Amino acid sequence: MVFEKAEFRERLHKTKVEMQKREIDILISTNPANMNYLSGYDGYSFYVIQGVMVLINEPEPIWIGRNMDVPGAAFSSWLSTENIIGYGDDYVQSNTKHPMHFFADVLIEKGVSNKRIGLELGQDSLSVTSFMELQKKLPDCQFKDASFLVNHVRMIKSDTEIHYMKLAGEITVNAMITAFDSIQEGVIESDVASGIYQSLIKGKEDQHGDYPAIIPLMSSGQKIAAPHLSWTNNAYKKEDIVTLELSGCVHRYHAPLARTAYIGTPTQKYLDIVNIVLEGLYEMLQVIKAGITCDEIARIWNKVIAKSTITKDSRVGYPIGIGYPPDWGEQTFSIRPGDSSILQNNMTFHILPALFQADTGFVVSESIRVTEKGCELLTNLSQNLVQK
Amino acid sequence: MVFEKAEFRERLHKTKVEMQKREIDILISTNPANMNYLSGYDGYSFYVIQGVMVLINEPEPIWIGRNMDVPGAAFSSWLSTENIIGYGDDYVQSNTKHPMHFFADVLIEKGVSNKRIGLELGQDSLSVTSFMELQKKLPDCQFKDASFLVNHVRMIKSDTEIHYMKLAGEITVNAMITAFDSIQEGVIESDVASGIYQSLIKGKEDQHGDYPAIIPLMSSGQKIAAPHLSWTNNAYKKEDIVTLELSGCVHRYHAPLARTAYIGTPTQKYLDIVNIVLEGLYEMLQVIKAGITCDEIARIWNKVIAKSTITKDSRVGYPIGIGYPPDWGEQTFSIRPGDSSILQNNMTFHILPALFQADTGFVVSESIRVTEKGCELLTNLSQNLVQK
Numbered sequence: 001m002v003f004e005k006a007e008f009r010e011r012l013h014k015t016k017v018e019m020q021k022r023e024i025d026i027l028i029s030t031n032p033a034n035m036n037y038l039s040g041y042d043g044y045s046f047y048v049i050q051g052v053m054v055l056i057n058e059p060e061p062i063w064i065g066r067n068m069d070v071p072g073a074a075f076s077s078w079l080s081t082e083n084i085i086g087y088g089d090d091y092v093q094s095n096t097k098h099p100m101h102f103f104a105d106v107l108i109e110k111g112v113s114n115k116r117i118g119l120e121l122g123q124d125s126l127s128v129t130s131f132m133e134l135q136k137k138l139p140d141c142q143f144k145d146a147s148f149l150v151n152h153v154r155m156i157k158s159d160t161e162i163h164y165m166k167l168a169g170e171i172t173v174n175a176m177i178t179a180f181d182s183i184q185e186g187v188i189e190s191d192v193a194s195g196i197y198q199s200l201i202k203g204k205e206d207q208h209g210d211y212p213a214i215i216p217l218m219s220s221g222q223k224i225a226a227p228h229l230s231w232t233n234n235a236y237k238k239e240d241i242v243t244l245e246l247s248g249c250v251h252r253y254h255a256p257l258a259r260t261a262y263i264g265t266p267t268q269k270y271l272d273i274v275n276i277v278l279e280g281l282y283e284m285l286q287v288i289k290a291g292i293t294c295d296e297i298a299r300i301w302n303k304v305i306a307k308s309t310i311t312k313d314s315r316v317g318y319p320i321g322i323g324y325p326p327d328w329g330e331q332t333f334s335i336r337p338g339d340s341s342i343l344q345n346n347m348t349f350h351i352l353p354a355l356f357q358a359d360t361g362f363v364v365s366e367s368i369r370v371t372e373k374g375c376e377l378l379t380n381l382s383q384n385l386v387q388k
Numbered sequence: 389m390v391f392e393k394a395e396f397r398e399r400l401h402k403t404k405v406e407m408q409k410r411e412i413d414i415l416i417s418t419n420p421a422n423m424n425y426l427s428g429y430d431g432y433s434f435y436v437i438q439g440v441m442v443l444i445n446e447p448e449p450i451w452i453g454r455n456m457d458v459p460g461a462a463f464s465s466w467l468s469t470e471n472i473i474g475y476g477d478d479y480v481q482s483n484t485k486h487p488m489h490f491f492a493d494v495l496i497e498k499g500v501s502n503k504r505i506g507l508e509l510g511q512d513s514l515s516v517t518s519f520m521e522l523q524k525k526l527p528d529c530q531f532k533d534a535s536f537l538v539n540h541v542r543m544i545k546s547d548t549e550i551h552y553m554k555l556a557g558e559i560t561v562n563a564m565i566t567a568f569d570s571i572q573e574g575v576i577e578s579d580v581a582s583g584i585y586q587s588l589i590k591g592k593e594d595q596h597g598d599y600p601a602i603i604p605l606m607s608s609g610q611k612i613a614a615p616h617l618s619w620t621n622n623a624y625k626k627e628d629i630v631t632l633e634l635s636g637c638v639h640r641y642h643a644p645l646a647r648t649a650y651i652g653t654p655t656q657k658y659l660d661i662v663n664i665v666l667e668g669l670y671e672m673l674q675v676i677k678a679g680i681t682c683d684e685i686a687r688i689w690n691k692v693i694a695k696s697t698i699t700k701d702s703r704v705g706y707p708i709g710i711g712y713p714p715d716w717g718e719q720t721f722s723i724r725p726g727d728s729s730i731l732q733n734n735m736t737f738h739i740l741p742a743l744f745q746a747d748t749g750f751v752v753s754e755s756i757r758v759t760e761k762g763c764e765l766l767t768n769l770s771q772n773l774v775q776k
Contacts (some may be wrong), residue, residue, distance in 0.1 A: 071613040073617050075611060075617060096726075127511055194590035207621070208577075220445065229432075313476060
């Protein structure tokens with residue numbers, strides 16, 4: 001088991017406390033990361049409809065998914081056999097049978113078809129049709145928005161979770177070093193990407209890597225301002241800036257990093273940008289500790305870059321942890337002006353003052369753990385511009 | 389450009405014909421594969437809200453996404469600059485501003501805020517909240533379900549699309565051969581996975597691989613019945629059955645294959661299962677051609693396995709093409725009894741009679757193109773059980 005049963009019971013307890021605050025009797029979580037957090041289930045099956053149900057008076061959640069995935073749920077979750085319930089394949093991508101009818105039938109059979117049900121209305125993995133079909137079958141239930149309820153519970157990490165994030169961070173660092181060792185003029189982008197994947201999955205001695213929730217992001221050259229395109233078969237050229245953002249993954253936990261290389265000799269103008277961004281990152285890491293708000297951190301960043309010509313409209317960080325494609329972010333807080341969310345002990349963030357402009361870019365980041373006294377880096381790799 | 393503008397215009401035309409049939413004036417597609425099909429946009433940014441809008445009277449779709457992804461849309465899509473519209477980062481995962489308000493504002497500004505809007509209500513990538521916020525801002529619009537509208541248009545492939553699928557298939561075959569070459573007693577699963585990724589991304593000479601929409605699926609040993617778990621750090625053992633399902637990816641097009649190996653000498657009982665499944669696949673491939681229904685193909689399979697002790701409740705195939713995580717399937721037809729959908733010329737399918745039981749499994753598949761006369765394999769690799 002990846003976690004002790006006691007840890008899952010603690011997660012369940014914290015989730016139920018939130019459910020009570022919001023007057024929810026039954027939570028149906030369809031987000032794969034939340035499903036993993038509550039049940040341990042870890043299968044690449046989230047292209048079909050599935051979910052974990054938390055009933056306020058029951059000691060264990062109930063997993064519902066495709067029959068084919070019942071053995072996977074039995075292997076990876078902490079749930080009793082009777083709480084792992086599969087539906088027939090005739091429900092899969094069907095025009096006549098909807099899996100949410102099956103969810104409703106399970107609740108009807110349990111005699112709880114007149115309760116207050118919380119659903120992740122603002123998250124993907126619950127389609128509008130799923131919501132409508134569930135409502136149709138449970139006319140006596142009241143439906144409430146439980147978007148990001150579990151995401152917020154997930155934010156404060158246990159020691160075991162931090163341990164997995166640090167292992168993921170070691171894999172991140174290995175892959176980053178592998179990548180920058182290979183990047184030079186004439187080398188093909190996709191060959192670098194191939195080496196990154198090999199390293200991310202092979203992992204380190206005694207710890208393999210799982211698939212990361214986000215692909216290795218590699219901007220360079222003409223496409224420096226387009227951070228979310230994937231690699232091409234172009235060769236790196238002299239004077240290219242190359243940014244990399246990637247993460248190892250251990251038991252679905254991530255510790256992403258971004259770093260930048262320059263092929264050749266950078267101009268002083270570029271080094272000035274690099275230094276301002278590094279200073280901005282340094283100043284943010286100095287102030288981060290339990291009790292500070294996202295807004296306060298963002299203002300520190302803005303104060304540093306106000307000295308320069310840099311402008312940046314995008315957020316400079318977000319919380320991280322469990323992730324399935326397409327995101328390793330927890331989608332709760334954002335480090336930007338106006339977000340008054342308060343950082344707490346053992347929350348984990350990706351502090352990412354990424355700078356992409358039309359013809360230039362510099363990206364550097366740290367994955368960190370918030371402590372009472374400050375912040376702890378989850379990885380160990382020089383932040384400096386890599387000169388190739 | 390990955391496709392000529394003429395091909396995008398043809399896609400747009402076919403989509404508008406469907407819109408007219410369903411009496412839709414404006415289609416808002418939020419599914420990343422559909423967005424790619426309509427606009428060419430190819431960014432790993434679908435963890436934020438984005439979409440492509442097709443207005444029935446306009447010659448080009450409109451892309452809306454995060455400001456940060458505007459340069460990526462300019463690089464990868466066929467759209468004019470004025471049809472690529474970014475929203476500010478304060479809309480991203482915010483409690484106060486919703487990106488669907490921005491979508492609505494664009495329509496209001498265009499003077500089309502009293503039309504019939506089609507949305508992909510039954511697909512992920514459109515949350516319930518997104519739907520509700522859009523309705524709130526556009527009270528004079530009528531909303532219709534356009535789920536899988538573009539998915540159905542995508543089914544019939546052009547020559548260029550088939551070309552990319554065949555290239556993807558060559559990458560699939562290389563990765564499959566790499567994997568089976570490395571699998572033997574004592575080898576660690578994650579090392580095999582690492583080699584598969586390296587091969588899938590490196591691709592073949594002159595054609596690199598993009599990230600596949602589904603991870604390499606590797607069941608073996610005790611976990612043979614759990615097809616969607618990912619690799620572990622376990623070593624393969626004597627008498628293990630090892631199933632692999634994976635796909636290369638070229639410009640988001642896939643050509644998946646599944647094959648199975650046995651480490652050691654299989655029993656006659658197991659070989660009997662292998663032979664029945666191979667016979668079932670053979671018989672299906674014999675009958676597939678334009679005009680046959682999914683139901684008819686499934687019945688051929690059921691007739692073959694009726695001679696054996698095999699039972700299988702899951703579908704034996706589905707259409708394939710463009711894919712983003714978590715699926716390379718088109719989610720339209722399913723090859724199973726009762727699906728009366730008719731196969732047409734240049735549709736492409738993954739024919740996958742996967743058999744997973746408590747303690748045994750055999751998986752073999754082909755990616756195929758439907759023709760008027762029969763079916764053409766998109767890859768070239770022996771279907772036989774690999775004995776190691």
